[in-house]
Amino acid sequence: MTTTKRGFAHTLWDFFCSLKLSISLLIGLATTSIIGTVIPQGSPPPEYLQTISQNKLQLYDKLGFFDMYHSWWFILLLYLLTVNLVACSIKRLPRVWKIIAEPTLVMDDGFEKSLSLTHEYKMPGDAATLRDKIAAFLKQEFAEPVTTESGGEYHLFAQKNPYCRLGVYVVHLSIIIIFIGALIGSFFGYKGFVNIVEGTSVSTAYTRTEKPIDLGFAVRCEKFSVSFYDTGAPKEFKSILTVLENGKPVPGYEKIPVIVNDPLSYKGITFYQSSYGPAGDGAVHHLSVRAKNGGAPVKLIARQGESVNLPGGGTMHVLESTQEVKSFIPEFSGPAAKIEVHAPNGQTQSFIVFRNYPDLDAQRGGDLIFNYDGADEKYYTGLQVAKDPGVWVVWLGCTLMVVGIMMAFFMSHKRLWIRVAAGRVTLGGTASKNPAGFQLVFDDLADKLKKM
Amino acid sequence: MSSSMLFNVTTLSYMVSMLIFFAFLATKNKNIGLAGSLAALFGFVVQTAAILLRWKESYDLGHGHAPLSNLYESVVFFSWTIILIYGLIELKYKYRVIGAFVVPFALLGMAWAQLGLNSGIEPLVPALQSNWLLYHVITCFLGYAAFAVACGISIMYLVKEKQEQSSGDAPAGGVFAMFPSVRILDDLNYRAIMIGFPLLTLGIVTGAAWANYAWGTYWSWDPKETWSLIVWFVYAAFLHARITRGWVGRRAAILSIIGFAATIFCYLGVNLFLSGLHSYGK
Ligand code: HEM
Numbered sequence: 001m002t003t004t005k006r007g008f009a010h011t012l013w014d015f016f017c018s019l020k021l022s023i024s025l026l027i028g029l030a031t032t033s034i035i036g037t038v039i040p041q042g043s044p045p046p047e048y049l050q051t052i053s054q055n056k057l058q059l060y061d062k063l064g065f066f067d068m069y070h071s072w073w074f075i076l077l078l079y080l081l082t083v084n085l086v087a088c089s090i091k092r093l094p095r096v097w098k099i100i101a102e103p104t105l106v107m108d109d110g111f112e113k114s115l116s117l118t119h120e121y122k123m124p125g126d127a128a129t130l131r132d133k134i135a136a137f138l139k140q141e142f143a144e145p146v147t148t149e150s151g152g153e154y155h156l157f158a159q160k161n162p163y164c165r166l167g168v169y170v171v172h173l174s175i176i177i178i179f180i181g182a183l184i185g186s187f188f189g190y191k192g193f194v195n196i197v198e199g200t201s202v203s204t205a206y207t208r209t210e211k212p213i214d215l216g217f218a219v220r221c222e223k224f225s226v227s228f229y230d231t232g233a234p235k236e237f238k239s240i241l242t243v244l245e246n247g248k249p250v251p252g253y254e255k256i257p258v259i260v261n262d263p264l265s266y267k268g269i270t271f272y273q274s275s276y277g278p279a280g281d282g283a284v285h286h287l288s289v290r291a292k293n294g295g296a297p298v299k300l301i302a303r304q305g306e307s308v309n310l311p312g313g314g315t316m317h318v319l320e321s322t323q324e325v326k327s328f329i330p331e332f333s334g335p336a337a338k339i340e341v342h343a344p345n346g347q348t349q350s351f352i353v354f355r356n357y358p359d360l361d362a363q364r365g366g367d368l369i370f371n372y373d374g375a376d377e378k379y380y381t382g383l384q385v386a387k388d389p390g391v392w393v394v395w396l397g398c399t400l401m402v403v404g405i406m407m408a409f410f411m412s413h414k415r416l417w418i419r420v421a422a423g424r425v426t427l428g429g430t431a432s433k434n435p436a437g438f439q440l441v442f443d444d445l446a447d448k449l450k451k452m
Numbered sequence: 453m454s455s456s457m458l459f460n461v462t463t464l465s466y467m468v469s470m471l472i473f474f475a476f477l478a479t480k481n482k483n484i485g486l487a488g489s490l491a492a493l494f495g496f497v498v499q500t501a502a503i504l505l506r507w508k509e510s511y512d513l514g515h516g517h518a519p520l521s522n523l524y525e526s527v528v529f530f531s532w533t534i535i536l537i538y539g540l541i542e543l544k545y546k547y548r549v550i551g552a553f554v555v556p557f558a559l560l561g562m563a564w565a566q567l568g569l570n571s572g573i574e575p576l577v578p579a580l581q582s583n584w585l586l587y588h589v590i591t592c593f594l595g596y597a598a599f600a601v602a603c604g605i606s607i608m609y610l611v612k613e614k615q616e617q618s619s620g621d622a623p624a625g626g627v628f629a630m631f632p633s634v635r636i637l638d639d640l641n642y643r644a645i646m647i648g649f650p651l652l653t654l655g656i657v658t659g660a661a662w663a664n665y666a667w668g669t670y671w672s673w674d675p676k677e678t679w680s681l682i683v684w685f686v687y688a689a690f691l692h693a694r695i696t697r698g699w700v701g702r703r704a705a706i707l708s709i710i711g712f713a714a715t716i717f718c719y720l721g722v723n724l725f726l727s728g729l730h731s732y733g734k
Contacts, residue, residue, distance in 0.1 A: 019696045023689050030685035030714075037675035037726055069673045182671075191669060229575045237578055260578035261666045272668050386668030394670060398657045405650045 016087035025081045036068040085172050093169060100162045105148045106155045107417035107428050117439060119427040119446045127154055130420045137452055141445060142416060154420040165432060167407025170400055177397035184390030196221035197279045197380045201244055205385040215269060218244040222255055224276055224381040232326030237273050239381040268387055275382030283377030285318050285337055289370050313344035321375055335374050414438060455509055456571060458502035463566050465495030466559040473552035477627040485548045492555055496535045515575045520589045524569040531561035533597035541601060549630045553604035584662035592655030596715050598648030602641050603712035606705035609637040613702060638701050641708050642694060649687050656680050675726040679718035686711040
């Protein structure tokens with residue numbers, strides 16, 4: 001009974017220590033990750049039904065394909081990866097540590113045969129003098145040696161970069177640190193959004209599932225603006241924000257401009273420019289109108305969609321408007337409005353007036369000439385709100401990962417042994433990486449030693 | 453002189469370089485091999501000048517941004533990094549013949565950019581107005597380029613291995629005589645990936661840092677992000693496969709080719725077939 005139990009534990013341990021499992025997990029994660037890039041994640045069900053059948057929808061939903069990176073089986077793969085990583089490291093680390101902490105100091109015949117690089121020469125002089133000379137040579141050309149005496153011979157051992165052997169473990173540790181950072185973020189942080197109408201403030205953000213989050217302070221949007229390139233493409237979205245505590249502006253957090261790629265942070269909560277739109281209570285448009293055959297212009301004020309009386313009878317209203325017409329009509333720029341005019345005789349006409357092109361409307365040939373003077377429109381700014389106390393842990397992990405990869409790939413643990421007997425010197429060496437590069441170093445040292 | 457003229461010269465040089473390399477394979481004449489490298493080097497110098505000139509042209513137009521902002525510019529940069537990494541590997545390991553399998557990738561990129569893509573210099577949309585763009589794009593593309601070189605080497609490996617098997621123990625003849633031995637190709641494949649993997653890692657980390665700075669989330673499982681992770685997993689598998697018995701050689705070469713296919717999908721396929729936050733190529 002107990003033996004089978006131990007047998008089982010052993011099998012399980014071996015299973016988790018296996019590199020084949022790591023390769024399978026890595027390939028498995030790579031393959032399954034594809035699913036979530038093909039199926040849009042987190043859309044409402046009706047959208048899926050446009051492309052797939054009801055049955056498929058149910059099946060995919062059961063399999064968690066609509067939020068697959070948080071599905072139980074994907075998370076399970078990540079946990080398996082972590083266990084595999086930890087088990088492998090526990091199994092191998094002591095062996096590697098022994099190479100670093102308790103190096104083989106003596107090169108005996110058996111060990112010499114296991115080394116790929118060896119060299120032997122005859123050298124005059126007694127062993128003790130040779131030993132001192134070679135020790136000084138190694139210290140200058142390679143690294144300070146440790147000398148051991150055994151069986152009337154002297155053994156010198158010198159090494160470089162022993163700690164780079166830990167690089168791999170630094171990388172693996174960094175992965176676990178990144179996972180911890182991500183977990184901290186998911187337990188103690190949140191992501192949400194706020195929409196703030198110009199001139200107003202909010203103190204509650206909402207998550208994607210419309211759950212309210214109390215910010216603990218308020219944020220006021222003083223102003224929102226968009227600017228455009230000559231081509232009509234947007235150039236900058238800018239909100240001017242003020243942080244309020246108990247209704248009063250916080251010094252240092254007043255009228256802060258926030259643009260895409262330049263957020264505002266306060267008390268660990270960060271606000272990112274992400275969208276905007278009209279506030280919805282309607283723009284107030286300013287127009288002027290005059291008769292074709294002369295006369296002073298009359299100023300009109302028209303709310304979006306509201307009918308306004310015209311001098312000499314008839315009415316007009318604004319159908320739609322834009323701050324920048326270029327994206328609709330490339331030949332023109334600046335604000336514009338589409339208006340509809342009902343003449344007293346019952347005729348209806350709709351046309352566009354542009355603020356930057358006054359008197360263009362005269363060419364239309366109507367009895368009345370309209371000029372557009374622009375609109376006072378209130379906008380709301382849409383901001384992403386995020387708090388993530390785990391993000392520093394993630395950056396620590398990322399830094400460790402890069403450092404660890406550099407140690408593992410670009411540094412090499414180089415070791416040299418020299419056995420000094422009367423009249424005979426034997427040199428042996430090995431490196432953990434780049435054997436061809438080390439051979440050059442080794443040959444060079446052997447050469448210099450001969451000439452010494 | 454405009455940058456687009458220089459880019460045409462670049463494309464032509466890579467074409468000439470590729471043809472000379474093919475001639476090198478056929479003739480095994482050392483001088484011809486050297487000429488192939490020199491043609492690639494000439495193209496590289498002209499391309500470097502062209503990229504810098506285009507950067508200046510963008511300032512002259514009042515846009516003022518590094519030439520890494522749209523599909524055309526990224527394809528041109530990709531082809532530049534491929535030649536750069538190939539050049540470094542050739543300098544270090546002295547296997548000129550690899551050029552015959554790597555220069556075509558750079559040529560393909562340049563030809564596609566010059567013939568098929570809109571080369572206009574456009575202003576930067578708000579989402580791309582950040583210095584992170586530079587760090588992120590440069591590290592990613594250097595990584596991709598190293599994987600392209602590794603893919604070229606892996607194709608050579610498979611070709612050479614097949615030829616060795618079919619000709620038995622007889623010394624390799626024909627074009628294949630020029631190829632390094634399979635053992636060396638296997639090693640070079642690993643070395644190219646050792647250059648690419650840290651760069652891709654840095655590319656993903658700088659991307660995450662940028663996303664965190666601009667949007668408040670370092671990871672949002674956007675298709676492009678996910679595909680870069682897929683590529684990273686494949687090469688991580690490759691690295692572990694190398695230290696496992698039975699996975700060196702042929703299987704490693706195949707993994708390297710799969711990795712590069714995933715890289716290309718990450719770079720182009722995601723924009724063409726999937727939707728997401730990364731808007732290159734629209
Ligand atoms: C399933 C989890 C993993 C396990 C069990 C695992 C295990 C191992 C083992 C046993 C080694 C060899 C160490 C040695 O030479 O003594 C290794 C090497 C390495 N691992 Fe992992 N690993 C895992 C995941 C990862 C991941 C996700 C990365 C991503 C960066 C990674 C990066 C590396 C690197 C860079 C090396 C060095 C490879 C080389 O020197 O060529 N490992 N891993």
